[in-house]
Amino acid sequence: MGTVLQRDAERTRRALLDAAATALRTLGPSVSLDVVALQAGVxxxxxxxHFRSKDELFAGLAGEWMARFDAAVQTHLDPADAEPGRLCRAHIRAAFDDTVTGDDQLWSDPAVLAALLAVPEVLRRARESGVRWRSELSADGLHPDRVLLISRVLDGMWMTELLEGRADLDERHRTRDILLGLTRDTGPMIAAE
Structure with a gap:
């Protein structure tokens, strides 16, 4: 009996997160919990x-998106690639994977994103994820300057697309390929003087 209840709880939580994402996209960050519950059929x-407050619901959405990106990085790990920078290459590929980032209007709407980041728990989770990724990428065998540059370009690309809209496909592919190229050498970017 416990397994059935657990599956129902997981389904209900999933329905609530899906309804919250839809409501945020269509109604904006002022959406009420009543509307989310109604849309989820709960x-x-x-x-x-499941979520004691709207802030907790928003934090659940953020956690779910971060977990989805983490899973995408894992799917982009090339089993045949044993060279330094392997994780960094998977991270780059996931960042440019439209199945991960392309359709997600929730995270590409500046007003919604600003409202979500105003929730302390969402901001804490985002910062924690950033620190974890910087640490993991720094331990991937590339020179720290390469990791820094790649990370900042990815951040800049995301911010540019957030503010200006999606870059054209050629520009996205060119940027991805340049970043992937930076992972093929492990040394410093600039020769020491």
Whole structure:
């Protein structure tokens, strides 16, 4: 009996996160918990059982998106690639993978993103994820300057697309290929003087 209840709880939580993402995209960050519960087909009490507040629901959305990106990086790890920079290359490929980032209007809407990042727990999770990724990428065998440059270009690309809209496909592919090229050499970017 416990397994059935657990699966129902997981389904309900998933339905709430999906409904919250849809409501945020269509109605904006001022969406009420009542609307989310209604769209998920769950009572408000059921929603509050899983997420005690709107901030907690937003933090759940952020955590789910970060976990999805982490999983995408794992799927982009090339089993035949044993060279330094392997994780960095997978991270770059995931960052440019439209199945991960392309359709997600929730994370590409500046107003929604600003509202989400105003939630302390969302911001804490985002910062924690950034620190973890910098640490993992720094341990990937590339010179720290290469990792720094790649990380900052990815951040800049994401911010540019957030503010200006999606870059054309050729520019995205060229940027991805340049970054991947930077992972093929492990030494410093600039010769020491």
């Amino acid at each position: 009572s408000k009490g059921g929603l509050l059982h």
